Amino acid sequence: MSYESELLDINTEKxxxxxxxxxxxxxxxxxxxxxxxxxxxxxxxxxxxxxxxxAVGKDNVLAVILPEKDSDSKNIKDALKFADSLDVxxxxxxxxxFLWLLGVYNLYPPSFIIKKSLQEKFVKKEIDKISKRNKEDxxxxxxxxxxxxxxxxxxxxxxxxxxxxxSILFYYSxxxxxxxxxxxNKTERITGFFVKxxxxxxxxxxxxxxxxxxxxxxxxxxxxxxxxxxxxPSPDLIPGIKDEDMIGLPYIKLDxxxxxxxxNYTDNDIIKVSNAxxxxxxxxxxxxxxxxxxxxxxxxx
Amino acid sequence: MSYESELLDINTEKxxxxxxxxxxxxxxxxxxxxxxxxxxxxxxxxxxxxxxxxAVGKDNVLAVILPEKDSDSKNIKDALKFADSLDVxxxxxxxxxFLWLLGVYNLYPPSFIIKKSLQEKFVKKEIDKISKRNKEDxxxxxxxxxxxxxxxxxxxxxxxxxxxxxSILFYYSxxxxxxxxxxxNKTERITGFFVKxxxxxxxxxxxxxxxxxxxxxxxxxxxxxxxxxxxxPSPDLIPGIKDEDMIGLPYIKLDxxxxxxxxNYTDNDIIKVSNAxxxxxxxxxxxxxxxxxxxxxxxxx
Numbered sequence: 001m002s003y004e005s006e007l008l009d010i011n012t013e014k015x016x017x018x019x020x021x022x023x024x025x026x027x028x029x030x031x032x033x034x035x036x037x038x039x040x041x042x043x044x045x046x047x048x049x050x051x052x053x054x055a056v057g058k059d060n061v062l063a064v065i066l067p068e069k070d071s072d073s074k075n076i077k078d079a080l081k082f083a084d085s086l087d088v089x090x091x092x093x094x095x096x097x098f099l100w101l102l103g104v105y106n107l108y109p110p111s112f113i114i115k116k117s118l119q120e121k122f123v124k125k126e127i128d129k130i131s132k133r134n135k136e137d138x139x140x141x142x143x144x145x146x147x148x149x150x151x152x153x154x155x156x157x158x159x160x161x162x163x164x165x166x167s168i169l170f171y172y173s174x175x176x177x178x179x180x181x182x183x184x185n186k187t188e189r190i191t192g193f194f195v196k197x198x199x200x201x202x203x204x205x206x207x208x209x210x211x212x213x214x215x216x217x218x219x220x221x222x223x224x225x226x227x228x229x230x231x232x233p234s235p236d237l238i239p240g241i242k243d244e245d246m247i248g249l250p251y252i253k254l255d256x257x258x259x260x261x262x263x264n265y266t267d268n269d270i271i272k273v274s275n276a277x278x279x280x281x282x283x284x285x286x287x288x289x290x291x292x293x294x295x296x297x298x299x300x301x
Numbered sequence: 302m303s304y305e306s307e308l309l310d311i312n313t314e315k316x317x318x319x320x321x322x323x324x325x326x327x328x329x330x331x332x333x334x335x336x337x338x339x340x341x342x343x344x345x346x347x348x349x350x351x352x353x354x355x356a357v358g359k360d361n362v363l364a365v366i367l368p369e370k371d372s373d374s375k376n377i378k379d380a381l382k383f384a385d386s387l388d389v390x391x392x393x394x395x396x397x398x399f400l401w402l403l404g405v406y407n408l409y410p411p412s413f414i415i416k417k418s419l420q421e422k423f424v425k426k427e428i429d430k431i432s433k434r435n436k437e438d439x440x441x442x443x444x445x446x447x448x449x450x451x452x453x454x455x456x457x458x459x460x461x462x463x464x465x466x467x468s469i470l471f472y473y474s475x476x477x478x479x480x481x482x483x484x485x486n487k488t489e490r491i492t493g494f495f496v497k498x499x500x501x502x503x504x505x506x507x508x509x510x511x512x513x514x515x516x517x518x519x520x521x522x523x524x525x526x527x528x529x530x531x532x533x534p535s536p537d538l539i540p541g542i543k544d545e546d547m548i549g550l551p552y553i554k555l556d557x558x559x560x561x562x563x564x565n566y567t568d569n570d571i572i573k574v575s576n577a578x579x580x581x582x583x584x585x586x587x588x589x590x591x592x593x594x595x596x597x598x599x600x601x602x
Binding site for chain 2: 026030031032033097098101102104107144145146147152153155156159160163164166167168170171172174175176177179182184189196197200201202203204205206208209293298299300
C-alpha cells in the first residue's frame with residue numbers, strides 16, 4: 001500500500017460509529033441534555049455539527065454562529081444555510097460589539113476597518129513588512145513571544161476573536177446544560193494551528209485524532225455540500241488569510257509529513273512520498289516542538 | 302514531626318528562589334518582554350503580583366484589574382491599593398458592559414442586579430432552593446452537567462465572568478508580548494475549584510504546587526498586607542459567596558485531607574490529624590475524581 005493511501009486508509013463507517021458512540025458516551029458521562037457546536041461555515045465545524053445531529057438527533061443540537069466585522073460573508077451564509085439544512089436550532093450573534101468595547105478594531109486605521117475592498121491589500125502589505133524585518137517565519141514566531149510590535153498587534157487582533165467566541169459558547173452550553181463540542185483536528189492540534197484557549201477549548205473534540213485530509217474524507221462520506229468541502233480552508237480571523245498562507249504548506253503535504261513523523265518513517269521516506277524538502281520537514285518538526293506548551297495545562301512550577 | 306506541621310514545612314526562602322527562577326526562565330524561554338497578572342485583590346493574585354515584581358522588577362509588570370457590577374468593592378480597593386504600593390502599571394477596565402451585551406445580568410430580576418443590599422439575601426435563598434431540590438451537593442453538581450435549570454443559570458452567570466476576564470488578559474498580554482501569569486493554587490487545581498478556561502488559563506502558574514495554606518505562609522513571608530491575608534477568601538463572582546461556602550470545608554481541613562491523600566496516608570490517619578469525618582474524606586475523593594476532566598486538554602476520541 002502506498003504511503004499516501006495509508007494516510008487515507010481509514011474505515012469511514014467504523015470511524016463514524018466510533019465518533020457517534022464517543023459523543024453519546026460523554027453526554028451521558030457528563031450528564032448533559034444536548035450538544036452545542038460553534039459553526040463557522042468551514043468544513044471542520046460543519047462535519048462536527050453533522051456528527052452531532054447523527055449522534056443525538058436534531059432536536060438536541062444547538063448551532064451557534066458568532067461572526068464579526070471581518071468574517072467572510074460566504075462563510076456566514078454557508079454556516080446559516082448548513083444549520084438550516086440540518087434543521088437545528090440556531091443562535092446567531094455578532095461579536096463585533098464586544099471587540100469594539102475592548103478597542104480591538106482601533107488597533108488598525110479606520111480605512112482598514114471600514115472598506116472591505118482595502119482589507120486584503122492592507123493585510124498583505126502588513127505581513128510583508130513584518131516578514132522582511134524578521135528572519136524567522138511568522139508562523140513559528142506566532143508560537144512564542146516576539147519583540148516585533150506590529151506582529152504582536154496582529155496576534156492580539158486575531159486571537160481575541162476566538163477567545164470571545166469560546167467564552168460565549170461556554171455560556172450558552174452551561175445555560176442549556178449542553179455538551180460543548182469542539183472542532184480542532186489532529187493536524188491543527190499537532191502544529192499548534194489553533195488559538196490557545198480560543199478554538200482549542202470545548203468539553204470534547206471528536207476530530208482530535210483525524211488529520212485534515214481525513215476530515216475531508218469523512219466530510220465526503222457524510223455528504224457535506226461540495227461547496228463547503230472545496231472551499232479553501234481559512235481561520236477567517238484576518239481578511240484574505242487562508243490556512244495554507246499561515247502554515248506555508250498545502251494540507252496534503254503537511255499531513256503526509258506529520259503522518260510520516262508519527263509513524264517513525266525516515267526523512268528520506270517522507271521526502272519520497274510527500275515531495276517535501278528536508279527544510280520543510282525540519283520546519284514541521286520545529287513547529288511541533290515549539291507548539292508543545294500550547295497543548296498543556298499552564299506550565300506549573 | 303506532626304502531620305499539620307509537615308504540610309506547612311516548606312522552606313520559604315528556597316521556594317521563593319525557585320519561583321523567581323521559574324518566572325524568569327519562562328520569560329526567556331517564551332521570549333516575552335514582561336509579565337501580566339490579573340489582580341482581584343485576593344491573596345493569591347496579590348502573592349503572584351509580588352512574586353512577579355521580585356522576579357523582573359516593577360517596570361516590567363502590568364497589573365490588570367477587571368471588576369464588574371457584583372465585585373466586592375473592598376476587593377477592588379485592595380487590588381488598586383496593592384498594585385499602587387508596588388508601583389506597577391495598572392490597567393483598570395470594568396467588564397460590566399461585556400456582560401450586559403451578552404445578556405448575563407438579565408438572567409436575574411432587576412432588583413437583584415440593582416440593589417446591593419438585597420443581593421446576598423437573594424443568593425442565599427436561591428442556593429437553598431436548589432439545594433433542597435437536589436440530593437447531590439452543589440459543588441459536586443457544579444463539576445458536571447445537571448438538569449436543574451436554576452443551577453445551570455447560576456453556573457452560566459458566574460463562569461462567564463472569569464472567561465471574559467481571561468480573554469481580556471490574553472489580549473493585553475499579547476499586545477505587549479508579556480507573559481500571562483496565572484494564580485491557580487494546588488488546592489484549587491486538585492479540587493476543580495476554578496472556572497475551566499476562566500481563571501485556570503495563563504502561560505504559567507507559579508502557585509501550581511502550593512496548597513492554599515502554603516500560599517498563606519508564603520504571603521506572610523512576602524509581607525503582603527495583613528488585611529489581604531486575613532480577608533475570607535472568595536471567588537468574588539456571586540455576591541456573598543465565599544470559597545468555604547462552596548467547598549464546604551475550611552481550607553486547613555481541606556488541605557490536610559488533600560495532603561494526606563497525596564502522601565498515601567490511611568483514612569484513619571487523615572481523620573486523626575485533620576478532624577475530618579469519613580464522609581468528608583470520601584467527598585473530597587469524589588471531588589478529585591469528578592474534576593479530573595477539567596484539568597485536561599478537551600477529551601478527544
